[in-house]
Amino acid sequence: MAKFTIATPAGVSYSVAGGGYETEMEPLAGLDAEIVEIPAPTEEAFIAGARHADALYAKAIPITRRIIEGMDRCRAIVLGSVGVDSVDVAAATERGIPVTNCPDTFIEEVADHAMTLLLGGFRRLVEQDRMVREGRWKEGRPALLKLPRLMGQTLGFISFGHVARAVAVRARPFGLRMLAYDPYIEELAMSPYGVEPASLGDVLERADFVSMHAPGTPETGHMLGEAHFRRMKPTALFINTGRGATVDEPALIRALQEGWIAGAALDVLETEPPGHNNPLLGMGNVILTAHVASASARFDPARKRHVGQELALIATGRWPMSCVNPSVLVGSGLRRWQPVSMERGPNS
Numbered sequence: 001m002a003k004f005t006i007a008t009p010a011g012v013s014y015s016v017a018g019g020g021y022e023t024e025m026e027p028l029a030g031l032d033a034e035i036v037e038i039p040a041p042t043e044e045a046f047i048a049g050a051r052h053a054d055a056l057y058a059k060a061i062p063i064t065r066r067i068i069e070g071m072d073r074c075r076a077i078v079l080g081s082v083g084v085d086s087v088d089v090a091a092a093t094e095r096g097i098p099v100t101n102c103p104d105t106f107i108e109e110v111a112d113h114a115m116t117l118l119l120g121g122f123r124r125l126v127e128q129d130r131m132v133r134e135g136r137w138k139e140g141r142p143a144l145l146k147l148p149r150l151m152g153q154t155l156g157f158i159s160f161g162h163v164a165r166a167v168a169v170r171a172r173p174f175g176l177r178m179l180a181y182d183p184y185i186e187e188l189a190m191s192p193y194g195v196e197p198a199s200l201g202d203v204l205e206r207a208d209f210v211s212m213h214a215p216g217t218p219e220t221g222h223m224l225g226e227a228h229f230r231r232m233k234p235t236a237l238f239i240n241t242g243r244g245a246t247v248d249e250p251a252l253i254r255a256l257q258e259g260w261i262a263g264a265a266l267d268v269l270e271t272e273p274p275g276h277n278n279p280l281l282g283m284g285n286v287i288l289t290a291h292v293a294s295a296s297a298r299f300d301p302a303r304k305r306h307v308g309q310e311l312a313l314i315a316t317g318r319w320p321m322s323c324v325n326p327s328v329l330v331g332s333g334l335r336r337w338q339p340v341s342m343e344r345g346p347n348s
Contacts (some may be wrong), residue, residue: 003032004315006078007053009046009061010037023304024057027312043067055314057307058087065091075332076100076314080303082294083243084324085216093325098332100310100320104162105302106294111166113293114241117265118171118209121237121287122150130284151175156207158224159214160185160195163241167211168193179203204231209239216243224248229255236261241293244268253279256286267293313337 021035038049040061047070050056056063056077063077068091077092077099084101092099120126124143131140155171157164157180168178172194179198180190187197203210210232214220225248232238238261240247249270255261263285269278272291280286310320318337319329329336 002034004034004055005053006033006035006055006057006311007038007050008035008057009040009059011039021304023301024308024311026305027308028315031312031315033311033315047071055311057311061086063087063092068092068095068097071095071097075334076310076320078307078310078314078320080307082106083216085243085245089325090218093328096328096331098314098320098323098328098334099325100322101324102303102306103322105306106296106299107162107166109296109299110163110241110293111170113267113289114163114167114211114213114239115170117239117241117267117287117289118155118211118237119150121239121263121265122147122153122209126287127284152177153208154179154206155209155211156180156198156203157182157195158200158203158210158212159242160190161213161215164211164213165193167213168195176209179206200228201231204228205233207236208233209237212238212240212246213242214246216245220246222246222248224251226251226254229260232261234259234262238264239266240264241267244270244272249280256280256283263287267291 024035035057036053038046040046043064043066046061047067050067051070051072053071054073054075056071056074058077058079063086065088068074068077068088074095074097077087077097079087079099079101082101082103082105084099087099089099127143128140131137131143152175154177157168157178160180160182164180171178178194179196179202181198181200181203190197198206212224214223220243223246229238229251232255238252247270252264256264257279264280265287266280267289268291269280274281280288310322313320314334317334319334323329
């Protein structure tokens with residue numbers, strides 16, 4: 001057995017299963033380390049196989065409090081995604097275990113997708129395509145003649161992290177006014193993007209497009225509900241490329257059915273994949289994509305390489321780059337190593 005063992009659920013991947021771990025192992029070359037797949041037909045089986053691992057490469061299955069408490073010597077839980085909602089971060093923090101993610105690997109792709117949903121939803125792209133295919137050619141132009149021009153419309157962001165900022169860069173040349181609600185960042189972080197700081201109520205009431213970017217955490221669960229959708233303009237389009245659980249989906253469905261808002265463009269849903277009876281599937285004023293905003297040819301190798309880099313840092317006793325619970329680092333037995341700011345993570 002290697003000196004540093006990394007446990008991961010067997011037969012699962014963020015993209016295509018069975019792809020191997022060559023890319024993750026690149027940064028671990030020269031270290032006595034190995035990634036070991038653990039069958040996970042049940043939580044108990046996974047705990048039994050992963051109990052003595054030095055690190056956990058988390059993917060596909062929920063990393064629950066029970067799993068975390070069953071690990072004897074786990075020094076880190078490493079994810080290949082931006083979101084960490086599959087891990088009980090509170091339980092890991094209680095055990096002093098760092099949890100890492102990939103905060104900046106697929107930002108451009110998600111921003112592209114968000115902007116695509118905005119433009120496609122606003123110009124009724126799916127509906128226009130359907131009209132042509134159904135022989136309703138003459139209906140296309142009259143449908144769009146009811147719409148205002150995009151220039152001068154207002155885009156409101158809920159959360160203004162990396163993705164929202166990249167969307168702002170794309171939206172600005174279209175002549176969109178922009179405002180954002182994010183109580184966790186300085187207002188000065190918005191100014192360079194031409195974005196006005198605003199309250200959540202202001203974003204909901206003033207925006208023609210509301211773009212949701214809040215992460216999936218216990219605090220953001222059902223962050224938007226009926227009262228919030230009722231405050232939006234009846235002509236507004238709601239866009240979500242963040243996490244489905246941040247939205248009370250039945251409230252969103254009712255808002256669309258009863259005309260509180262005009263439409264939605266969603267890459268994420270509360271339950272994925274959706275059940276065949278989900279009303280969103282039958283709505284003509286809704287665009288849906290299958291949680292694919294981050295996908296591109298770069299996605300898998302970049303994600304895997306980042307995971308390997310974090311694991312290599314842990315294996316050599318150093319702080320990881322992208323720790324979502326940095327309060328544990330001082331007492332983790334790992335050492336801070338960057339001599340200068342890296343402008344991200346707890347080492348900045």
